[in-house]
Amino acid sequence: MRVMISGGGTGGHIYPALALIKRLQERQLLDAVMYVGTPKGLESRIVPAAGIPFETIELQGFRRRLTWDNVHTVTLFIQAVRRAKQMVRDFKPDIVIGTGGYVSSAIVYAAARAHVPTMIHEQNSIAGVTNKFLAHYVDKILIAFPDAAGQFKHQQQKIALVGNPRAQEVAGLQPNDRLSEFALSPDRSTVLVFGGSRGAAPINNAVIEAIPDFAGQSYQVLFVTGNAHYEAVTAKLAAIKVPGNVKVVPYIDNMPAILPDITLLVGRAGATSIAEITALGIPSILVPSPYVTHNHQTKNAQSMASTGAAVLLPESDLTGKSLLNAITVIMGDDDRQKKMHTATLALGHPQASDDIIAIMQDLIH
Numbered sequence: 041m042r043v044m045i046s047g048g049g050t051g052g053h054i055y056p057a058l059a060l061i062k063r064l065q066e067r068q069l070l071d072a073v074m075y076v077g078t079p080k081g082l083e084s085r086i087v088p089a090a091g092i093p094f095e096t097i098e099l100q101g102f103r104r105r106l107t108w109d110n111v112h113t114v115t116l117f118i119q120a121v122r123r124a125k126q127m128v129r130d131f132k133p134d135i136v137i138g139t140g141g142y143v144s145s146a147i148v149y150a151a152a153r154a155h156v157p158t159m160i161h162e163q164n165s166i167a168g169v170t171n172k173f174l175a176h177y178v179d180k181i182l183i184a185f186p187d188a189a190g191q192f193k194h195q196q197q198k199i200a201l202v203g204n205p206r207a208q209e210v211a212g213l214q215p216n217d218r219l220s221e222f223a224l225s226p227d228r229s230t231v232l233v234f235g236g237s238r239g240a241a242p243i244n245n246a247v248i249e250a251i252p253d254f255a256g257q258s259y260q261v262l263f264v265t266g267n268a269h270y271e272a273v274t275a276k277l278a279a280i281k282v283p284g285n286v287k288v289v290p291y292i293d294n295m296p297a298i299l300p301d302i303t304l305l306v307g308r309a310g311a312t313s314i315a316e317i318t319a320l321g322i323p324s325i326l327v328p329s330p331y332v333t334h335n336h337q338t339k340n341a342q343s344m345a346s347t348g349a350a351v352l353l354p355e356s357d358l359t360g361k362s363l364l365n366a367i368t369v370i371m372g373d374d375d376r377q378k379k380m381h382t383a384t385l386a387l388g389h390p391q392a393s394d395d396i397i398a399i400m401q402d403l404i405h
């Protein structure tokens with residue numbers, strides 16, 4: 041099939057799209073693909089690096105408040121839809137899929153208006169603005185959390201609960217020795233810390249504070265700062281002796297390669313990260329971002345914490361000390377790790393991509 045796909049702004053919208061493409065390729069169902077993003081979004085770096093054909097459209101997001109900038113946004117949107125219509129006419133997709141972020145709005149809207157089958161994937165339990173808008177026009181709304189259904193009140197007949205394609209990409213991956221690429225030991229238990237795809241200063245600051253106390257611990261720490269924060273973090277670390285069991289990096293390009301080797305993950309509670317954690321059963325300490333729409337990460341983290349799958353550490357309680365304490369408690373308790381592993385796995389959707397592909401085939405035929 042010929043697939044046009046669009047999602048961007050943050051990794052949480054991009055990686056599910058790439059994971060779905062990968063599964064279509066594995067199953068030899070993909071004749072051609074075009075990924076549509078903005079020239080400046082994270083997708084403009086990640087998608088071409090993954091070897092996927094990438095085209096751009098200029099767009100910007102709506103502000104939730106009424107501002108003059110929204111007038112400019114509307115003008116850009118109208119121009120973008122015009123370009124998107126031409127892209128659809130030229131590429132002749134069998135189906136167009138949006139995975140969230142304002143970038144997906146123009147192409148999915150244009151395709152729906154041209155009567156090309158369309159669907160959107162909503163990774164969160166609280167839907168983004170773009171998906172709420174597109175829900176009126178698409179044929180199918182794919183969701184990853186059951187409570188997301190309530191966000192699309194007038195489109196219940198379009199909804200299918202499928203999980204997140206990134207879950208299928210990582211499900212069943214076995215531990216390997218890839219940690220040695222980061223000068224870490226494959227034989228030691230490992231804590232991975234990252235604040236979503238863009239990094240998070242509050243998490244970084246807590247880790248910096250805790251770093252001297254990681255010395256002498258039986259575990260090792262892989263600390264991912266986020267590209268934009270790397271310089272600031274290394275500047276602060278210049279004054280601290282970083283112990284040998286701590287490795288600091290800006291970003292990890294191939295996260296699925298190392299996730300099976302992780303004993304404990306410390307991070308935000310973005311939906312795609314959660315899909316990965318639950319597909320592999322990785323115990324986690326989640327510090328949900330309080331700065332996202334309707335506090336949806338707290339909701340994500342609460343649903344994990346309520347079954348014992350994860351520990352929720354609110355950002356308001358986050359310090360070097362509280363972080364170290366939470367890590368030490370779990371890393372020192374094998375039994376707790378096993379219980380968290382089982383509870384986490386129970387929340388996974390390891391067939392997400394195949395379920396989506398079945399819906400795509402249905403829509404096309």
Ligand SMILES: CC(=O)N[C@H]1[C@@H](OP(=O)(O)OP(=O)(O)OC[C@H]2O[C@@H](n3ccc(=O)[nH]c3=O)[C@H](O)[C@@H]2O)O[C@H](CO)[C@@H](O)[C@@H]1O
Binds near residue numbers: 309
């Ligand atoms: C601040 C913000 O708006 N966050 C949203 C964004 O999060 P964000 O983009 O941070 O998304 P997630 O936490 O859901 O996913 C992050 C993705 O980036 C990958 N990764 C991360 C770090 C790294 O070094 N390498 C790497 O590959 C992770 O493995 C994962 O696949 O989209 C999510 C999914 O819609 C939402 O739930 C989040 O609330």
